[in-house]
Amino acid sequence: MNQQKICTICDIPIQENYCSRCGQKTSEEPISTISLITDFLSNFFSIERSGFATIFKIILNPKPIVENYYSGFKNYYASPGKILFYGIAVVALHISFVNNKIMGVSLDVQNLNSQYLFWIILFPFLLFISYLTFIRKTKRLSKHLISLIYISSSLFIMLTILNDLIILLTNDKLGIWAFVIFVVLIFLWNSRVFTDKKNYLYIVLNTVIQLTIFMGIVGILMLITNQ
Template identity: 30%
Template sequence: MKCSVCLSEINGKYCSKCGQYYKGERINLTTFLGDLFESIFSLEKSFLRNIRIGLSQPKALVLNYWNGFRKFYYSPGKFFTIASLFLVLHYSIANDFLGTVVTGDISSQFIILLSNILLLTFSSFLLYIQFKKNFFEHLILNIYNVSLWIIVFFPISVILSLTVNNNSIEGCFSTPFHILIIIWNSKAFELTKLKRFLFVTINLLMLYGTLFFLVYMLG
């Protein structure tokens, strides 16, 4: 079989010259769904591996992207896309995420997601200003971490939505959700344990102070 791109002979599944993948089978429902799923989650780079690295080495993902390297790890956009798909799936099961009830259509979930990312971006930008990262670099940091923890908390929220009829109980998981995001944000910077504790505490106060102020003003 000749490669359709460079016309070299293909022995196996990959062209030895240009690297194009060759499947060699007709399209059916299985291949269609498999290709669609693979294009979203890039299974060749391992969805679970990227989640594991995000959890165990959050600095690796962020610094890699900050320093201009691409394609090896998931991009922040891909993390955001996967988190959004998880929220869509969650919305089909229940209308709340960790006790935050979503009224209206599904777009409300994305408004909440974007609001969380923007609030956390502003707070981390102000708090870590001494590290001279611009607003968009902080935006990348928070897209990674908010999306990561949405993916992790998705099964927890679904289980609670199906088994617990009390939003206040589900809401108890909202604070750990934000604490973990803020801790993971701090891991992108070189800090002593004491400074990390202080920065995380201040960041939490900034976030919840802003949220309470917005709720008071809108209420």
């Protein structure tokens, strides 16, 4: 007769394979090497739960993921914070192994790592533009922030990997165009989230509005700094 297992977290008897209080899963036997490898692969390629699977879904269609998290549903898809963490990690790896330019843009401020500076500078601009464009859709900053973190982090990871491959093959011929493509895609994907009508004309129109505001801000900053 097998001895009943006790949850190592809650210190209560486990019924079947899960703790009824904390949800911790247990198995009948100690974990083997094969089980460890299988568990790693299943989590890595899981359609629902892995960060990479969430990124893939965001690239295909960001709206359901954003709406799901904004509505309070968690732990099925990776959170915006987790995807952002992946984005920061990709920046760090890029700087360490490729070059110190992020999508053709060089960031160098004393006592501040480039991987953090990139997002610190970018998000306030994106958030302001999204809020201004879709203020009639929703006035809650949280939804704009969720959308932008999901979208910008996912697109950044995808484009940085592609750009690094191009750098290795063509010696960084994209340059600043990588950043231009990145910004355009962010606004296009953000429009897919906030545009109610499933009409590509409206999505493109909202994308153009966001790009116009972005270029206006950049132009003003260039005039102020005499660049």
